Amino acid sequence: MVMAGLTQQGVFAAEKIDPALVPSVFAPESVPAHSISHLAGLVLAITGAIFVVVAGLLTYAVVRFRRRGNDDGTEPAQIYGSGPVEAAWTTVPFLIVVVLALTTARVIHEIQDARKPVAALDVQVIGHQWWWEFRYPKLGIVTANELHVPVSQGQDRLPTFLELRSADVVHSFWVPRLAGKTDLIPNKVNSMWIEPERPGLYLGQCAKYCGTQHAKMLLRVYVDTREDFDRWVKEQKQLAENDPTAAAGRLVFERTACINCHAVNGTVGNGRFGPDLTHLMGRATLGSGALTNSLEGLRAWIKSPEQFKPGVLMPAMNLNDADLDKLAAYLATLK
Amino acid sequence: MNGTLTTGDISGATALGSIAATEKTVFDHIHSWLVTVDHKRLGLMYIIYALVFFVVAGIEASLIRIQLAAPNNHFLSPQVFNQLFTMHGTTMVFLVGMPMIFGFANYLVPLMIGARDLAFPRLNAFGFWLSVFGGLLLYFSFIGGEGMTGAGSAPDVGWFAYAPLTGKAFSKGHSTDYWILGIMIGGFGSIATAANIITTILCMRCRGMTLAKMPLLAWLNLIMCGMVLIAVSPLTAAQIMLLLDRFAGSHFFDTQAGGSATLWMHFFWIFGHPEVYVLIIPAFAFASEIIPVFSRKAIFGYPVMVGATLAIAFVSLSVWAHHMFTIGMSSTSNTFFAVSTMMVGIPTGIKIFNWLGTMWGGKLRFDTPMLFSTAFLFQFLIAGLTGIMLAAAPFNWQLNDSYFVIAHFHFVLVGALIFMIFAAVYYWFPKATGRLLSERFGKWHFWLFLIGFHMTFVTMHIPGILGMPRRIYTYEAGRGWGIWNLICTIGVAFQVIGTLIFVINILLSLRKGRPAGNDPWDAWTLEWSTSSPPPEYNFAEIPAVKSRRPLWDIKHPSDPDWKYE
Numbered sequence: 001m002v003m004a005g006l007t008q009q010g011v012f013a014a015e016k017i018d019p020a021l022v023p024s025v026f027a028p029e030s031v032p033a034h035s036i037s038h039l040a041g042l043v044l045a046i047t048g049a050i051f052v053v054v055a056g057l058l059t060y061a062v063v064r065f066r067r068r069g070n071d072d073g074t075e076p077a078q079i080y081g082s083g084p085v086e087a088a089w090t091t092v093p094f095l096i097v098v099v100l101a102l103t104t105a106r107v108i109h110e111i112q113d114a115r116k117p118v119a120a121l122d123v124q125v126i127g128h129q130w131w132w133e134f135r136y137p138k139l140g141i142v143t144a145n146e147l148h149v150p151v152s153q154g155q156d157r158l159p160t161f162l163e164l165r166s167a168d169v170v171h172s173f174w175v176p177r178l179a180g181k182t183d184l185i186p187n188k189v190n191s192m193w194i195e196p197e198r199p200g201l202y203l204g205q206c207a208k209y210c211g212t213q214h215a216k217m218l219l220r221v222y223v224d225t226r227e228d229f230d231r232w233v234k235e236q237k238q239l240a241e242n243d244p245t246a247a248a249g250r251l252v253f254e255r256t257a258c259i260n261c262h263a264v265n266g267t268v269g270n271g272r273f274g275p276d277l278t279h280l281m282g283r284a285t286l287g288s289g290a291l292t293n294s295l296e297g298l299r300a301w302i303k304s305p306e307q308f309k310p311g312v313l314m315p316a317m318n319l320n321d322a323d324l325d326k327l328a329a330y331l332a333t334l335k
Numbered sequence: 336m337n338g339t340l341t342t343g344d345i346s347g348a349t350a351l352g353s354i355a356a357t358e359k360t361v362f363d364h365i366h367s368w369l370v371t372v373d374h375k376r377l378g379l380m381y382i383i384y385a386l387v388f389f390v391v392a393g394i395e396a397s398l399i400r401i402q403l404a405a406p407n408n409h410f411l412s413p414q415v416f417n418q419l420f421t422m423h424g425t426t427m428v429f430l431v432g433m434p435m436i437f438g439f440a441n442y443l444v445p446l447m448i449g450a451r452d453l454a455f456p457r458l459n460a461f462g463f464w465l466s467v468f469g470g471l472l473l474y475f476s477f478i479g480g481e482g483m484t485g486a487g488s489a490p491d492v493g494w495f496a497y498a499p500l501t502g503k504a505f506s507k508g509h510s511t512d513y514w515i516l517g518i519m520i521g522g523f524g525s526i527a528t529a530a531n532i533i534t535t536i537l538c539m540r541c542r543g544m545t546l547a548k549m550p551l552l553a554w555l556n557l558i559m560c561g562m563v564l565i566a567v568s569p570l571t572a573a574q575i576m577l578l579l580d581r582f583a584g585s586h587f588f589d590t591q592a593g594g595s596a597t598l599w600m601h602f603f604w605i606f607g608h609p610e611v612y613v614l615i616i617p618a619f620a621f622a623s624e625i626i627p628v629f630s631r632k633a634i635f636g637y638p639v640m641v642g643a644t645l646a647i648a649f650v651s652l653s654v655w656a657h658h659m660f661t662i663g664m665s666s667t668s669n670t671f672f673a674v675s676t677m678m679v680g681i682p683t684g685i686k687i688f689n690w691l692g693t694m695w696g697g698k699l700r701f702d703t704p705m706l707f708s709t710a711f712l713f714q715f716l717i718a719g720l721t722g723i724m725l726a727a728a729p730f731n732w733q734l735n736d737s738y739f740v741i742a743h744f745h746f747v748l749v750g751a752l753i754f755m756i757f758a759a760v761y762y763w764f765p766k767a768t769g770r771l772l773s774e775r776f777g778k779w780h781f782w783l784f785l786i787g788f789h790m791t792f793v794t795m796h797i798p799g800i801l802g803m804p805r806r807i808y809t810y811e812a813g814r815g816w817g818i819w820n821l822i823c824t825i826g827v828a829f830q831v832i833g834t835l836i837f838v839i840n841i842l843l844s845l846r847k848g849r850p851a852g853n854d855p856w857d858a859w860t861l862e863w864s865t866s867s868p869p870p871e872y873n874f875a876e877i878p879a880v881k882s883r884r885p886l887w888d889i890k891h892p893s894d895p896d897w898k899y900e
Contacts, residue, residue, distance in 0.1 A: 017814070021813060022814055022815040024802060024815075033733075035729065036732065040724070040730045047723055051717070054688075054691075058691060058713060061699075062694070062709060065630070065694060066699045067631075076632055076696055076698050078633050079692075079696065080633050080635070081638070089685060100677055100726075101673070104670070104729065105670045108669050108670050111729055111732075113666050168505065172736060181661050181736065185597060185663070187590045205804060207737065207805075209497070209736075210500065211500060211505060212413050213413060214808075215413065215807035215808045310413055
């Protein structure tokens with residue numbers, strides 16, 4: 001609780017920080033994250049009380065029983081132990097553990113065994129080195145790195161259930177303000193759920209070391225109002241933009257190795273090794289958060305991904321400047 | 336082997352010592368250390384080996400902290416950063432922690448139980464040299480380990496080396512193989528030494544020293560070595576399986592061919608968690624010897640201390656999956672491991688209370704060993720309490736793999752273990768060398784290290800709570816992590832200076848330290864009854880004891896311990 005206070009105020013004065021974008025576990029905006037922060041509050045209160053008592057006793061002993069300057073050099077009374085005292089300081093911790101264990105068990109059950117409502121939104125999350133693939137099976141949407149989910153407000157509850165898989169190594173999905181983390185493990189299907197109660201952008205990132213660019217496997221979760229979410233779904237379901245002015249760039253895309261890894265719905269590109277680009281310009285970042293998404297950003301990224309994300313699996317395509325311009329211009333039309 | 340050596344071998348270790356004394360060339364000195372089977376020399380070599388790697392791992396940590404001091408820093412590439420945290424963790428656990436505790440066990444156990452050496456002196460030397468070879472092999476990877484990033488790359492898979500990142504598909508080259516083999520060979524050494532120490536404690540105690548009259552240090556090392564035997568084998572087994580995956584086409588952890596990533600996690604943590612207690616129990620052992628002497632009182636609740644340690648050892652074998660709360664175990668499993676982990680808190684709390692009980696009503700002398708021990712008590716308390724937070728599985732879903740965890744286990748491994756190792760060095764250095772370490776340097780060392788430690792590791796809890804994951808080589812500005820990381824990094828400078836003073840203190844005191852005499856601390860256990868440094872045979876006459884504090888009995892003939900025990 002003290003931490004929550006700290007994070008909300010003063011500290012941000014120095015570095016220009018928007019508190020809404022600080023992924024603090026004590027600023028929950030989703031049902032499971034709230035349950036956890038309540039439990040955390042109780043645990044902090046109990047452990048805090050233990051600390052005050054024990055550290056107080058230790059400090060008292062250090063001050064009270066230190067050898068004084070006028071010590072006579074005799075040894076103090078030798079006490080070898082005490083049954084009743086030992087019994088007391090065994091029983092009290094035991095009782096504390098019972099309380100903590102029962103509370104913890106309740107919250108584990110509450111979060112993990114929560115029933116999935118029929119209306120819940122399903123999203124498949126697939127971890128890749130080093131980006132996130134999101135698939136909405138009931139809506140037929142495929143996107144990457146930036147998850148859109150509807151808000152769950154008032155009587156109208158609408159949680160999102162995530163099915164977590166990995167295409168390569170172990171990753172972990174962590175957006176602290178929405179829920180605790182759950183790992184994405186190859187050959188294992190995990191699940192978790194979020195129920196965000198306030199629209200906005202929530203930041204997170206991969207929490208399990210997954211290789212060279214673990215640090216730049218960033219996550220953005222947009223919690224949209226119902227209207228915004230429905231509009232977003234409608235846009236995403238459309239075929240890719242086919243702007244005739246960018247036809248030359250589309251040709252470059254279709255004739256280079258781009259299509260081996262990337263898909264653009266309605267073109268020959270149907271690769272799945274890299275992010276789906278059908279609605280690329282609907283996303284704020286490139287390279288899973290490595291840089292801002294814009295025409296210039298796209299061009300720089302395609303020219304040399306390594307510069308922004310050393311070790312990234314996307315190779316530089318060695319295109320000439322003219323082709324680079326055309327390709328970037330085409331990709332920038334993929335609204 | 337040359338003729339002289341053979342003669343030496345036949346007539347035992349004593350002859351070797353006298354050769355070194357009569358012929359004074361440097362090579363003879365080195366040779367006598369290389370071939371020694373004396374538990375004290377091997378103990379010291381273990382400790383020096385560990386101190387060297389402590390400095391190496393400290394340099395690695397400092398580089399990591401410089402990189403993280405500010406957002407979007409370009410001091411290190413991600414590849415180098417990943418190697419550094421892998422090597423820092425691996426080094427601190429396997430090349431600092433393990434050899435350090437075995438070094439002290441080697442040196443102290445025979446002296447404290449009134450024996451002339453370990454049960455198997457040659458096995459002891461074998462274990463030590465295996466550990467050395469393992470460590471050097473691991474570090475050779477900096478030159479020879481062709482990894483993801485070409486020639487000469489150290490392992491970069493993290494110290495717990497999760498599958499399938501360690502598979503051939505994701506870890507090309509040989510850096511991971513160096514990690515597997517270096518650690519595995521060190522593990523053989525650990526098993527040999529653990530078996531040796533157990534045998535020594537069970538079979539070679541002096542007359543009168545029943546199990547119930549052993550110094551607590553001997554008890555705790557007995558328990559620690561028992562845990563080594565149980566815990567190291569699963570790691571070795573898993574490493575062999577991983578080698579088979581990498582070279583013989585098996586698929587234990589090869590998820591692309593149906594293998595299991597979680598299997599490695601279980602194998603690793605059923606080693607890894609008991610390993611934490613393997614490292615921390617010797618710290619308890621040092622505290623249980625040092626706190627009574629500097630409080631001038633017998634340890635409070637000796638039988639309870641032994642029982643609590645046994646309880647910790649037993650329960651710690653059933654808590655490993657608390658490292659795995661986020662892997663999607665059933666709610667039943669999560670509850671079991673949360674509750675079993677919290678249970679460890681009970682015997683651990685009992686130990687802290689007993690140390691407090693020992694200090695209560697004493698006359699506390701705050702020489703450097705006691706300063707470090709007192710800091711240990713506070714820091715271990717905090718480590719235990721953050722451990723309870725992490726044991727609450729849902730809270731762990733937030734904190735796991737964040738900087739909060741890093742802060743927590745550095746409170747255990749630095750705040751408790753390293754602080755008690757410093758205490759132990761200050762306490763037993765006069766026994767091993769005949770000279771006291773300087774108290775003035777000692778106090779500088781203590782205060783600088785204490786301030787630096789708390790600046791770094793108290794602060795480090797906060798970025799974890801603010802959502803900063805571990806093992807990221809850089810982070811964006813604007814997340815609120817920058818200022819905390821900067822403070823963490825500044826703290827490192829204090830720790831580095833403190834450690835430098837410590838090293839200088841050792842080097843200066845070796846030559847110029849105040850002569851210690853047999854018993855500089857007015858202590859009570861057998862090692863203080865022999866000369867400093869002790870002769871190769873330890874005791875001219877094997878002692879006989881009647882209580883847990885034989886020297887107390889001698890110093891207070893009218894009021895001996897054995898009347899009360």
